[in-house]
Amino acid sequence: MKNNNYGVLLVNLGTPDEASPAAIKRFLSEFLHDQRVVDMTRWLWLPILHGVILPIRSPKVAKLYQSVWMEEGSPLLVYSQRQQQMLEKQLNVPVALGMTYGVPSISTGLAELKQQGCDKILVLPLYPQYSGTTTAAVFDRIAKELKQQPYIPELRFINHYFDHPDYIDALALSASEFWAENGKPDYLLCSYHGIPKRYADNGDPYPKHCHTTTEKLAEKLAMPRENMSMSYQSIFGREEWLQPYTEATIEALAKKGVKRLDVMCPAFSVDCLETLEEIAEQCKETFINAGGEVFNLIPCLNDNEAHIRMMENLVIQHTQGW
Ligand SMILES: C=CC1=C(C)c2cc3[nH]c(cc4nc(cc5[nH]c(cc1n2)c(C)c5CCC(=O)O)C(CCC(=O)O)=C4C)c(C)c3C=C
Ligand SMILES: [Fe+2]
Numbered sequence: 001m002k003n004n005n006y007g008v009l010l011v012n013l014g015t016p017d018e019a020s021p022a023a024i025k026r027f028l029s030e031f032l033h034d035q036r037v038v039d040m041t042r043w044l045w046l047p048i049l050h051g052v053i054l055p056i057r058s059p060k061v062a063k064l065y066q067s068v069w070m071e072e073g074s075p076l077l078v079y080s081q082r083q084q085q086m087l088e089k090q091l092n093v094p095v096a097l098g099m100t101y102g103v104p105s106i107s108t109g110l111a112e113l114k115q116q117g118c119d120k121i122l123v124l125p126l127y128p129q130y131s132g133t134t135t136a137a138v139f140d141r142i143a144k145e146l147k148q149q150p151y152i153p154e155l156r157f158i159n160h161y162f163d164h165p166d167y168i169d170a171l172a173l174s175a176s177e178f179w180a181e182n183g184k185p186d187y188l189l190c191s192y193h194g195i196p197k198r199y200a201d202n203g204d205p206y207p208k209h210c211h212t213t214t215e216k217l218a219e220k221l222a223m224p225r226e227n228m229s230m231s232y233q234s235i236f237g238r239e240e241w242l243q244p245y246t247e248a249t250i251e252a253l254a255k256k257g258v259k260r261l262d263v264m265c266p267a268f269s270v271d272c273l274e275t276l277e278e279i280a281e282q283c284k285e286t287f288i289n290a291g292g293e294v295f296n297l298i299p300c301l302n303d304n305e306a307h308i309r310m311m312e313n314l315v316i317q318h319t320q321g322w
């Protein structure tokens with residue numbers, strides 16, 4: 001390996017280590033304790049979390065995870081590990097994987113890089129669109145970890161890549177390759193993970209980033225704008241989230257006469273519960289029940305060659321001078 005003394009920490013959200021209610025409860029508990037994710041006053045939120053959400057949601061969500069679980073484990077982890085291995089091979093510098101919640105943690109990822117002699121670290125959160133709920137949560141974890149160390153490495157942090165030409169190209173290529181094999185749909189919907197609307201009103205740029213990604217992708221695909229739009233999925237809790245909601249959009253499209261619908265999920269770097277179950281299973285059922293005929297989830301970029309090349313270029317750009 002080259003010895004520039006720098007390493008890359010790839011970060012994603014994290015996932016349960018088993019598809020059992022107990023493992024999911026552990027994961028959700030860590031995730032939903034983070035005030036970046038749920039900002040409600042602690043004395044109000046903690047009784048709801050421990051008294052209602054964890055006991056009720058864990059067994060329910062366990063069944064959903066079981067429906068997408070792969071032989072090697074949770075899809076989010078399996079694809080993330082492939083990305084780490086491929087990027088390391090491609091760059092020929094140490095690349096470690098760390099999850100904000102669960103294992104492998106950010107702490108073990110940083111330790112791995114330290115052990116390999118890296119005193120410069122580039123952090124690449126695999127969230128193309130910045131959100132305080134995801135990207136800033138990564139930053140918090142890194143700061144918390146390094147707080148305990150006498151020597152901190154030189155750090156660089158990639159905030160977003162929602163409009164990076166290589167990212168847009170990778171998305172466009174994955175759609176065109178999918179269509180070359182399966183034919184073109186009547187309509188393409190870009191479904192992004194949602195956040196509470198209030199967070200955006202308070203300055204989270206996430207929806208602006210999602211809009212830009214969609215616009216640039218539409219342009220690149222030369223897709224007529226009447227045949228393409230965007231929406232937000234994975235609503236949680238009672239307050240209003242970013243609109244339009246994915247499920248209602250899909251139902252309306254079927255009722256308007258769209259027979260074949262393809263959905264892409266550009267905010268997800270890898271396929272996971274939210275794409276493989278919520279979109280490919282639940283939303284497909286909604287579409288068919290409302291009169292649609294053919295529904296496809298275009299897979300996430302996962303370990304696509306173009307996706308790894310995009311990461312490689314991001315790393316090269318952000319390590320100039322190292
Ligand atoms: C409670 C609020 C949540 C916010 C805000 C939120 C933002 C957010 N999440 C992702 C990416 C992922 N989320 C995933 C699962 C997931 N998300 C929430 C809640 C919030 N997400 C929950 C409770 C869960 C767990 C499943 C469930 O109980 O429904 C995942 C998948 C993880 C997996 O194991 O496969 C991803 C990825 C983004 C990008 C985002 C904000 C932009
Ligand atoms: Fe989420």
Ligand SMILES: [Fe+2]
Nearest residue numbers: 234273274278
């Ligand atoms: Fe979901």
